[in-house]
Amino acid sequence: MKMKNYKASAKQITDSRQLLQNQYAHQNDDGEFDGVVMVPVENSSKRYQQKNLCALSQHERIKCKARELQKNIWNNRKELWPGNIPDNPIQLLDPRIAIQFIGYKYDQPECLGEFSGNGATGEIAGVIDRSAKQISISRRLSPQIRRFTAAHELGHAILHKEMLMHRDRPIDGSVKTREPMELEADKFASYFLMPEKLIRERFRMNFGVTSAFVLTDDTAFALDPTNPEGLINRCKTLRNLSKILAKAEQYNVRHVYSMANQFGVSVEAMAIRLEELQLVKI
Structure with a gap:
């Protein structure tokens, strides 16, 4: 089936990203815009729209999961912060508290080791172990990266029941994600930390x-x-x-x-x- 290519404007790219709820859409591996809009014929267009609707539906499901957790934390705030409930509602969005609230242990060791692959090595930022019901976040990370990585692992715990053991690189929500499950965990972290x-x-x-x-x-x-x-x-x-x-x-x-x-x-x-x-x- 033939496709027609048109040069994408900045507005088209922005509008498309908002529709897809994907801030990395139309970005190539170098972080630049591909700058091409592919316009399909009618049948392909219907399939494309169907795919977009599925993606939007998935993001809504993730948003609902984050909201449900926020609501449960709010309803149990007296037990979670006995005698010292934070005045600032943002302080209730603490991923460490949320991790413990869903029945996981939270650990913050000095180091979690290193990963290697594709000729590169780096520090492991977070680990989720479902069998031990534990999430660990490296203490070496900056507070912002620790917070987002913890919320990301929290997302894995809630969304991906089939995931038994998983290790992540440092995450702050700004890097283009390649794996669908990682993107979903990022979306959960974003919805939870920034309602x-x-x-x-x-x-x-x-x-x-x-x-x-x-x-x-x-x-x-x-x-x-x-x-x-x-x-x-x-x-x-x-x-x-x-x-x-x-x-x-x-x-x-x-x-x-x-x-x-x-x-x-x-x-x-x-x-x-x-x-x-x-x-x-x-």
Whole structure:
């Protein structure tokens, strides 16, 4: 069956990523845009739409699992934090507490060893052992990577019952994932650590918008009053602006606690989440 190739615009790529709920769609192995939209004939188009619907359905299932866990933690907060319930709801999204809540032991050794493969070696960041009902996260990681890796392993525990033993590299939610199960665990971690309602609420508090942040002369000045033109020039892509907003510590002559730091995730992971929720426009 014949396919027609068209050069993809930045907007087409962004729209397609939002539809697929996959921030890495149309990206090649070098991290660049493939830049081609493949337009199928009618029958292939139907199959393509069916595949997209299946992907969206799977992401909704993962989101529901994350929400269910959040709700159960909230309902049991008095038992989980006896006499010391956190005032900040973000603190309830602690993957260590969640891991113990579902019946797993949580361990944080100094080192988990190294992996090797394809001519490369690296440190093991996290291990899930279902038979021992234990999740271990390396203490050598930064707090942000430890947090996301723990939530990623939590995702494996909840989503992938057939997985008996698994080891992961350091994960912060920013690296293109190749295996479907790894992508699913990443999505779970993102949904659990950065729930939509809280993200929207804190985004509004930081930037005073109830919908999407749009880069204009005024908003550029509010972000960087010393060099607003330079900021605009740096925001050539949506990701550039998303990362600036994710790490911003001042807005409109007012100190703000950065979105990334509030939720304890990397700047890149927060930038991706802001884009998924369509909170940023250029």
